Amino acid sequence: MSEFTTKSFNGFIAQGKLMGNRCKKCEALHIPPRQICSKCGSQQLEWYEFRGDGALAAVTVNRTPSSGFKGRCPYSVGIIRLVEGPSISGLMAFDEPEKFKVGTRVSFTVVKDGEKSILAFKII
Amino acid sequence: MGLNRGVSIVGAGMTRFHNRIHMDKTGRELFVEAALEAADAVDHGFRFRDAGALFVGNFTSEVFEGQGHIAAVIADWLGINPIPAYRIEDACASSGAALNLGAMSIASGMTDIVVVGGVEKMSRLNTDQVTDALALAADSSYETSVGFTFPSIYAAMASAYFKKYNTDWEQLAAVTIKNHRNCVLNPKAQFQLDIMATAQRMGEKSGRIFKNEMEFLKSDLNPIISSPLRLFDCCPVSDGAAAIILAADDVAGRYTDTPVKIMGMGQASDTIALHSRPDFTTLRAAVKAAEDAYKMSGFTPKNIQVADVHDCFTIAEIVATEDLGFFPKGQGGKSAEEGRTALNGELPINPDGGLKAKGHPVGATGVAMAYEMFKQLRGQAGKHQVQGAEVGLVHNVGAAGASVAVQVFRRG
Numbered sequence: 001m002s003e004f005t006t007k008s009f010n011g012f013i014a015q016g017k018l019m020g021n022r023c024k025k026c027e028a029l030h031i032p033p034r035q036i037c038s039k040c041g042s043q044q045l046e047w048y049e050f051r052g053d054g055a056l057a058a059v060t061v062n063r064t065p066s067s068g069f070k071g072r073c074p075y076s077v078g079i080i081r082l083v084e085g086p087s088i089s090g091l092m093a094f095d096e097p098e099k100f101k102v103g104t105r106v107s108f109t110v111v112k113d114g115e116k117s118i119l120a121f122k123i124i
Numbered sequence: 125m126g127l128n129r130g131v132s133i134v135g136a137g138m139t140r141f142h143n144r145i146h147m148d149k150t151g152r153e154l155f156v157e158a159a160l161e162a163a164d165a166v167d168h169g170f171r172f173r174d175a176g177a178l179f180v181g182n183f184t185s186e187v188f189e190g191q192g193h194i195a196a197v198i199a200d201w202l203g204i205n206p207i208p209a210y211r212i213e214d215a216c217a218s219s220g221a222a223l224n225l226g227a228m229s230i231a232s233g234m235t236d237i238v239v240v241g242g243v244e245k246m247s248r249l250n251t252d253q254v255t256d257a258l259a260l261a262a263d264s265s266y267e268t269s270v271g272f273t274f275p276s277i278y279a280a281m282a283s284a285y286f287k288k289y290n291t292d293w294e295q296l297a298a299v300t301i302k303n304h305r306n307c308v309l310n311p312k313a314q315f316q317l318d319i320m321a322t323a324q325r326m327g328e329k330s331g332r333i334f335k336n337e338m339e340f341l342k343s344d345l346n347p348i349i350s351s352p353l354r355l356f357d358c359c360p361v362s363d364g365a366a367a368i369i370l371a372a373d374d375v376a377g378r379y380t381d382t383p384v385k386i387m388g389m390g391q392a393s394d395t396i397a398l399h400s401r402p403d404f405t406t407l408r409a410a411v412k413a414a415e416d417a418y419k420m421s422g423f424t425p426k427n428i429q430v431a432d433v434h435d436c437f438t439i440a441e442i443v444a445t446e447d448l449g450f451f452p453k454g455q456g457g458k459s460a461e462e463g464r465t466a467l468n469g470e471l472p473i474n475p476d477g478g479l480k481a482k483g484h485p486v487g488a489t490g491v492a493m494a495y496e497m498f499k500q501l502r503g504q505a506g507k508h509q510v511q512g513a514e515v516g517l518v519h520n521v522g523a524a525g526a527s528v529a530v531q532v533f534r535r536g
Contacts, residue, residue: 006265032266038400058404060279061351062271066259067252069271077271078280079399087399091270102287119270 004033004045014117018108020086022048031086052108053124054082059104061097068113076100080121093120126420127231130373132383132536135170136498137161138366138491141314141483143247146363151185151194151245152201154365158241158488159202162367165498167380170369172202176235178209179226181219181242182487187257189245202239213487215261216436218242219366220490220520220529224391226370236375241367242492244485254361258486261523263397275358275437277398277524279350282439284404286352288454293352295457296438297341300356300480302466303435307477309467309507314362314483357438362483366492376536383536384498387515388421390414390530398524407525410447414519414530418449421532425449428471428532429513430500432493434521435478444519445473448530467508475500475508490520490529501535 002008004021009032012019020031024046028039031050036043059078062069069075076092078100092100093111100106106121137158139146146154163170180195191197199209212222219242226240246254258274267277286292300319307313308321317325323340327333334340346354369379376383390413395401401408418424425448433448435441442456450471451459459465465473476482476496479489497516499505520529 038395058280058284058398060276060283060353061348062273062276062279063347063351064251064255064273064275064349065271066256066268066273072271075271077276078283079404089267089270089272089397089399102283 004035006032009033010117013110013119016110018050018052020048020050021045029084029086031082031088050082050084054080054106056100056102056104056106057081057087059092059100059102080106088119091118091120094122099123127227127386129231129233130385131227131230131370132373132376132385133368133494133498133533134371134376134379134383135162135166135369136367136495137165138312138488138495139364140312141362141364141485141492143314143361143363146245147247149245151182151189151191151243151365152197154245154363155180155198155241155243155367156201158365159239159367162369166369167382168378170379172204172239175204175207175237175239175369177207177226177229177238178202178204179212179222179238179240180209181212181222181490183213183215183218183244184257184260185245187260189248194243214527214529215522216434216484216486217490217520217522217527217529218487220493220518220531221391221527223368223490223494223531224389224529227386227389230370230372236372238370239367240370240491241365242488242490243365244487245363246361246485247363251361267397273350274523275353276350278437278439279353281398281404281443281524282352285439285443288405291457294338295442295461296352296357297338298457298461299435299438299441300341301337302460303474303478303480306467306475306508307481310476310482313477313481314360315477315481319356353437353439359436359479359484362485364483364485364488364492366488366495368491368494368498382502384501384533385536386531387423387534388417388419388532390416390420392416392528394526396526405443406453407443407447407521407528409525409528410444410519410521410530413528414448417517417530417532423515423532427515428517429515430472430475430510431517431519432474432476432478432496433519434489435474435480436484436521438480440521441473441478448517448519467510472510475505475510490518493518493520494531497533501533
């Protein structure tokens with residue numbers, strides 16, 4: 001199996017998989033994957049595929065983007081509390097940005113940006 | 125835990141914070157100006173050669189002005205080689221962290237006197253470039269990569285706060301209005317207009333008259349940056365430097381009869397990404413750093429008579445006043461609306477105008493807050509003096525709370 005790196009995580013995103021890891025000792029889930037369990041300190045970790053469903057816990061419509069997101073402006077970006085518990089940041093896609101509110105139920109998707117695959121979520 | 129040897133501030137100086145007036149100066153030059161003012165502020169006189177070490181807080185002089193190794197550059201320009209020169213980087217908490225380390229170096233016995241300062245020269249870049257530079261303080265791999273910027277992370281925090289406490293943007297506006305009222309009284313502040321005067325000036329240009337502050341703040345002249353945060357919810361881009369001189373309590377008497385003593389200090393870290401935390405409406409590192417600082421000082425939040433908190437965005441001030449124990453959770457915004465944090469309120473917060481209106485040259489901010497306490501607790505803060513203040517606190521946050529430095533001071 002691949003190492004727990006940003007490169008591996010992004011490789012899975014490109015394949016449409018939302019992968020984190022699970023601590024074999026304390027069963028804590030991590031996304032993105034970590035090298036050391038932040039709950040118990042164990043290095044005994046295994047890949048874990050998240051379902052990709054969750055609800056928005058924090059969200060904003062950004063009108064002053066960083067240079068890589070200029071073409072998308074305005075766009076919604078937020079933090080999704082996944083059904084398994086952990087949260088992850090993502091771009092909100094395929095709907096008007098104002099439709100994404102705290103509490104909106106969303107699911108994992110991928111937005112292609114040239115060579116890059118951006119971790120994104122769409123309204124269920 | 126505590127310092128084995130007491131440490132006090134015996135001198136403090138800062139440049140004015142501004143986005144234009146320092147355009148033709150480099151960071152090192154700004155730092156030297158601040159340090160010279162700090163030396164001049166030492167009552168019985170001070171020579172830089174008395175210092176045993178230099179600690180410089182700076183976020184990213186590499187990106188902002190194409191100069192790395194900034195502490196060595198500054199030691200050279202202060203003419204204090206060969207003393208050790210350390211650069212500390214904790215994003216916007218860089219100089220708050222430098223202050224803690226400077227105090228620890230004295231407490232360790234390695235030296236009696238240190239110069240601690242911070243500097244950031246941001247105006248050479250345009251706004252888009254500054255947005256990219258500041259985003260480096262967030263998680264580049266997992267936040268910036270999906271479209272988060274620094275303002276949008278705090279905006280997301282505000283969305284969670286509004287939902288949890290069933291409140292809205294108008295509470296944020298109360299912070300803007302209050303901090304702009306204060307900046308008018310501080311000649312070092314970048315902005316010198318309160319919101320009503322700003323509304324009049326900006327209204328004149330477009331032939332409009334605003335009846336009150338809220339009408340202006342809700343207008344298109346205060347555009348949304350990242351909802352719910354508007355332009356006047358965000359601190360400006362600033363150039364500036366601040367410096368203080370720290371002395372061991374056992375030698376401080378050589379320099380002044382009224383030192384400002386570090387009673388307590390704390391520093392804590394948290395996950396780099398906001399999404400890794402269980403609650404987006406509090407900064408755990410601020411709570412921990414404050415807890416440690418209070419414990420060391422023997423004071424509680426009730427003893428604090430003036431505080432400078434890290435209001436890089438208005439929501440941050442509201443969260444800070446709760447994290448520091450000044451107000452219950454969910455009550456920070458209401459307290460600002462009710463005037464409790466105003467200059468004449470029960471606990472004046474950011475009497476200098478805060479990052480919002482004084483300006484925020486990121487690496488300089490933590491020491492600029494200590495400068496403010498030096499002035500306030502010695503009764504030298506001029507028009508924005510908090511009458512009779514003897515105990516003060518500063519709260520300096522790196523990015524979205526992954527680093528936080530807190531200090532509690534008392535007039536010596």
